[in-house]
Amino acid sequence: MKISDVLNCSFAAWYGTFQRVTFKSIVIPLPEDFVRYLHTDGIVLPDGSQCGLYTKSKNLAMDGDDDDEDLRDDDLMKKYENDWQVPSNTEIAKAPDFGELDETVKTAITSLGGKVFPKLNWSSPKDANWISFNRTLMCSCPSEVYLLLKSSEFIAHDLDQPFVHCDDYDSSSAADRNSMSYCLVLRQWQSIDPSCEFRCFVNKNRLIGICQRNSTKLYPHIVEEKVAILKDIVTFFEKEISSKFPDPDYVFDVVRNRKGKVILLDFNPWGRVTDSLMFTWDDLEHMAAGSQDSSCQQLPCFHCVESEDGVQCSDYGNYAFPKDIRDLTAGEDPFKLMDLMKLKIQSSGDGSSSSEDDY
Ligand SMILES: Nc1ncnc2c1ncn2[C@@H]1O[C@H](COP(=O)(O)OP(=O)(O)O)[C@@H](O)[C@H]1O
Ligand SMILES: [Mg+2]
Structure with a gap:
């Protein structure tokens, strides 16, 4: 497998030729600072990107007791800060602001009918569906997209080492993420059987x-x-x-589909990086x-x-708990837990969700 094989399978490379036989999609070039944001640890969402986001943060409480149910969200946040004894001079990660990108993403979502399936150049964040409201990758606002992207190891692979398995890859050459242009792909949501x-x-x-x-x-x-x-x-x-x-x-x-109509979903390189199922x-x-x-x-x-x-055993078993969550459950990174709690607070009182009704 060559670097050019991988590049030919990136969404933006093939969509133009095959758009007649695949789901409607929009490709949004990502600014450098957003790509850097995807790289940073923690799950702090940009201001202004939220909608009716619901996170499973409550389920992440370490002791699993239900006493917290009666606390208001901001009380809950304070409780966790106290429980983790955060030093008072510690600066907690600040939410970045990607106003222009947020607007582009919102417009794209609207023009795709209000519900989308997100990807980066090659991969979808399918290992991160546990973090979303209904355990699917369905998104209806930018924050849902960003949260999925930031929680996925598949996305991290697209960002960090897309060519690492290529025969002509040389880690010292320019063919790395610094020379890659990254895109967010939003695909019209389909309820696929x-x-x-x-x-x-x-x-x-x-x-x-x-x-x-x-x-x-x-x-x-x-x-x-x-x-x-x-x-x-x-x-x-x-x-x-x-x-x-x-x-x-x-x-x-x-x-x-059951009527025999065939629709293209994706291209992948010929080689061991692609699951031979x-x-x-x-x-x-x-x-x-x-x-x-x-x-x-x-x-x-x-x-x-x-x-x-x-039957074979499940595909993503190894990926079900991304590093952020392993850190959380091991108690190794209290700040990540607080990021998640903040998400809960940002989205509380606005818990609307969309339903699957396309199929
Ligand atoms: N537009 C869509 N709407 C809903 N689900 C989708 C859509 N596109 C793909 N999927 C689902 O997500 C899975 C992964 O999609 P795919 O584009 O192949 O991502 P990846 O390259 O990460 O495997 C597919 O098997 C399909 O079930
Ligand atoms: Mg694929």
Whole structure:
């Protein structure tokens, strides 16, 4: 995998070519100071970015008792400051102000229908959904977007070392985050049925493998409709993807709805940084090298969970508790807990949320 392969999969690189066959999205270039803010520790939200944000901060109380339920939010904040015996001369992180970006994000959210799915150049903060109101990545204001981005290790990877696994990566070269232009991608929110998502592996412009994206579940309709699913995805690949993507080797994700319509979700590099899900990378390399396995010669290999015995364990188990929360629960960083408490205070009394009603 080369740096150019990774760059070709960044959202801004492919969206222009494929916007007809994917969900409507808006790409917002991020100012340097915002990228720096994403890098800093703590979860202090910029002033003016809030909406009806609800955080799970209450659930983070260390002792788990319910005495705090009766306290008002600002009392609760003081209680935690006292409990943690914060030295009086300690300056608590100050909320930054990104007024212009906030306005751009708000306008984009409105023009996408009020609910969006956020990403950075490559990754979504899907490991951080625990921090949001309804455990999804649905956002309706800038603060929800920022909180998810700041709580995600996948986003941290996009920021810190997007090219670290590339063969031509040299840590001393210019191809690092200092020369990268980062973008916030806001995608129109869709209520996607996970049983309709598939990952497709392309080598030398040949679609060689397809599997269900959520390998942790048996979906009987996939088993029943295997042939139709395969046919719809192959047709979509040939018509909409194959001659248009600049690399011969890549991985793409699609949603195929129950009526057979296929929609592009994302591109990922061909290589071990991309989760091979129900294949192994050794299998894929073998198939790519022109395996003699007759079942895989004409049509792509199709893998799905065929029985309860075939399910794989959950994808993001390792990521469920980002570093901020590990620090919190280990009692190692009282300031992070206070940031979260502040969030709760900023958002209290304004606990509106949007509901999922698109599907
Ligand atoms: N526009 C959207 N609205 C709602 N959910 C989405 C949207 N786009 C993607 N998702 C969900 O998020 C998951 C991850 O999306 P993806 O764009 O592939 O991010 P990543 O590259 O971080 O895996 C998808 O499997 C899908 O279930
Ligand atoms: Mg992806």
